[in-house]
Amino acid sequence: MGQSAEFGKFLKAMRSRLTPENVGLASSSAGRRVPGLRREEIARLADVSTDYYTRLEQGRNIHPSRAVLDSVARALRLDPGEQAHMLDLLENCANTQRPPVPVQGVRPALRQLLDAVGNVPALVLGRRSDVLAGNRLAFLLLADFPAMPAAERNLTRWIILDPLARELFRDWSSVASEAVGSLRMDIGRHPNDAQANQLVGELAVRSEQFRQWWAGHRVARGSAERVRFRHPVVGDLELNSEDLILPDDPDQVLRMYTAEPGSTSADSLTLLGSFGAGEAAVIATSRSPENRNASGPANTT
Known part of the structure; x- marks a missing residue:
């Protein structure tokens, strides 16, 4: 070494x-x-x-x-x-001869799994926390990632820069610093990932808090945690977040948000999932800072 x-x-x-x-x-x-x-x-x-x-x-x-x-x-x-x-x-x-970082992709079977757990918000996150895929309920809970430009479909970027993310996460500072720590670990594994370095540069320019967290060299590995939301449509939720590393690709993580059975949060998730495609589009549009006319969340990106 x-x-x-x-x-x-x-x-x-x-x-x-x-x-x-x-x-x-x-x-x-x-x-x-x-x-x-x-x-x-x-x-x-x-x-x-x-x-x-x-x-x-x-x-x-x-x-x-x-x-x-x-x-x-x-x-x-x-x-x-x-x-x-x-x-x-x-x-x-220290190894400057490492091969280029490969293009990310999601297996069809994994996309089918996202649809099969449609009553549970689920995302597939790749390197740099890129949102590679997700089900409809995940996009209703978090943000309409499929409607974003491809370069902006990144969970850490959204958490740090989107004012709506600050409103959604009741403990935003903790969630954001954890995301920054995960990004640092990712860059440690893939230091020649040009897109990751561009992302760090953008966040450093646009966010003082990101600069402070990044300078502290904090690292974090995805794990089970309790996440508190204040959703603009269904109100307060407390969900368990679980990150499952995929055995055939350690750079991809399946993130799922689950509610305690019989809890108010479980009822709220059910209510959120009951919205039809048209209503979902209205939710996405009303939450957008540009009030864009979105066609509603898709099943996957």
Whole structure:
């Protein structure tokens, strides 16, 4: 494995978030001009020399063993997702000969599955959180992605930039920061994805909050979580979000939103799904900031 500047930047960001109290060191603010632990403190905790750890952070071309990487991860208090991202950066970002990122596609059987679970909002998300497919109820719950230009059918972009997403998610800041963390992990796996880098550039230009989250090098892996909505048509919902990685393509995720049986949220989902195609178009149009004349959500993109 080679070394990379991005790998070093990540280590520095993770070090800066720690305090002596976090790692059981004597607390002292003397001589600390910037937040976080000193390099020598992390080196001592990882049982490596200060010079060696410094070279890691400076992105020099060295080849740490897995044992050393595990020690550094423990010293930095990395969670499993952060440790996986660290390894991705080390392996992928220094390799400039990696093949181009392949075009994304959705298997016909998976599209059939989306239709079969029509009473459950479901999306297929690809690299960079591109919305590759979804069922009608997912588009009624979130946004009419099929009506958007192809370049804008991206969940993270919509969450960060669309004012309607801020209104829809009652805990928007948490949802948005999680989406940014997932995007960072994706770029760690595919650093030569030009579209991903363009997306980061656009979001950095247009969103101050995105710039702050991105600078913090936070990473996140999709998992089960509770999501609170304030839907403009059916009101408040609390749904369980589950991300299922597809075995034949680890870059695709099936995301499903489910309600507790017998709950008010379940009733609201049923009500939302009862709208016909014409009514769905009215909902999509009324929610659009440009008040565009949409033809209503499709079953898939």
